[in-house]
Amino acid sequence: MIAAELLSPASQVIGWTLYLPMLLWAIWRAPWLELFSDLRRQHLVFATVFVLFVLWLVRRDFASGLSYHIIGMTAVTLLLDWPLAILAGFVAQLGMLLLGRQDMAALGVNGVLLVLIPVLVTELCALRVERAQPRNLFVYIFFSGFFPAALAVLLCILAGLGVLWVDGLFPMPPWLGDFVGFLWLVIFPEAFINGMIVTALVVFYPDWLETFNRSRYLAAPWKDDNLPH
Numbered sequence: 001m002i003a004a005e006l007l008s009p010a011s012q013v014i015g016w017t018l019y020l021p022m023l024l025w026a027i028w029r030a031p032w033l034e035l036f037s038d039l040r041r042q043h044l045v046f047a048t049v050f051v052l053f054v055l056w057l058v059r060r061d062f063a064s065g066l067s068y069h070i071i072g073m074t075a076v077t078l079l080l081d082w083p084l085a086i087l088a089g090f091v092a093q094l095g096m097l098l099l100g101r102q103d104m105a106a107l108g109v110n111g112v113l114l115v116l117i118p119v120l121v122t123e124l125c126a127l128r129v130e131r132a133q134p135r136n137l138f139v140y141i142f143f144s145g146f147f148p149a150a151l152a153v154l155l156c157i158l159a160g161l162g163v164l165w166v167d168g169l170f171p172m173p174p175w176l177g178d179f180v181g182f183l184w185l186v187i188f189p190e191a192f193i194n195g196m197i198v199t200a201l202v203v204f205y206p207d208w209l210e211t212f213n214r215s216r217y218l219a220a221p222w223k224d225d226n227l228p229h
Contacts, residue, residue, distance in 0.1 A: 001056075001110050002160060003065035004103035008167040015108030022116055026086035035084075044208060045084060048076055053092040056114075057101065064170065070190055071156065073118035074149040075197040081210040082123045089115035113160050118152035125151075126211045137202065137217045144211065145198030150191035157186065 004012065035041055052072055059069030077085040093111060096102040102110065125148040129140055164170040198209075206214050 001059070001067040001069065001102065001114065002106055002164070003067075004105040006065045006164060006167065006170045007106055007109055008169065011109060011163055011167050012105050013108075015106070015110075015112055017108075019108040019111040019116065022086060023090055023111075026083040030083040030087060031081075045080060045088065048079060049088045049091050049095075052076060052088060053095045056092055056096060057099075066170075068186070070193055071114055071118050071149075071153060072194060072197075073115060074122045074145065074152060074190075074194040075201075077119050077122040078126065078144060078198055078209055078211045079201065082119050085119050085122075086115055089119070109163065113156045117156050117159065118149075121152040121155065122148040130211070130213070133216065135216060140212065140217060141195065141199050141202060146191045146195035149194035150187045153187055153190040154183065157183065 007015075035045065055072050056069050059067045061067045073085060073089060076088055079085075080088060090111065093102060093107055093115070097104060097107065122144070126144050129143050132139075134140065165172065201209050202212065202217075206212055206218060
């Protein structure tokens with residue numbers, strides 16, 4: 001998460017220009033009729049927003065104006081699908097804003113980094129897995145859970161560094177060339193936590209995952225009744 005004082009006015013405007021249309025599109029595409037008619041799904045959305053909000057509160061704030069925390073949007077996207085995932089991330093951001101843990105001016109840029117990029121990466125990976133139609137459960141868990149989370153946090157870091165470098169308000173450390181070695185300390189926890197959440201949901205509550213094809217992955221093995229027993 002990036003503080004507003006590290007962002008130029010142009011970056012703040014561009015962040016809102018990218019984030020706001022996606023919020024409106026998510027509102028348009030969200031399954032409101034199904035959500036209002038399904039009490040279980042309502043509870044699931046509210047619980048997801050609360051857990052995401054608490055997860056973002058557990059963070060490390062640096063004096064430079066940067067903050068680090070687990071994103072968690074990969075599991076949220078697989079759980080709610082992309083429209084509700086974007087809206088859940090936005091509501092969690094509003095909660096951070098009310099507590100003074102995020103700046104209104106930087107909400108657009110942070111929304112792009114922490115919400116849009118992870119949701120987009122997860123959705124593209126989930127669509128690619130669905131197009132391949134694998135029957136191996138571990139393919140879904142790895143390529144929809146572990147891998148998208150790792151890729152998403154990598155892209156978030158690179159995009160955030162790019163914004164800071166262009167704006168020039170954040171003094172880049174002299175050891176930036178050695179930064180690649182520290183990426184694993186960020187990528188692995190993100191992939192592990194999201195992957196474990198997805199694995200637990202697949203095992204115990206597969207019906208909660210909107211992107212999970214239960215009939216394909218958990219169907220009983222085919223048996224020919226004509227074969228002798």
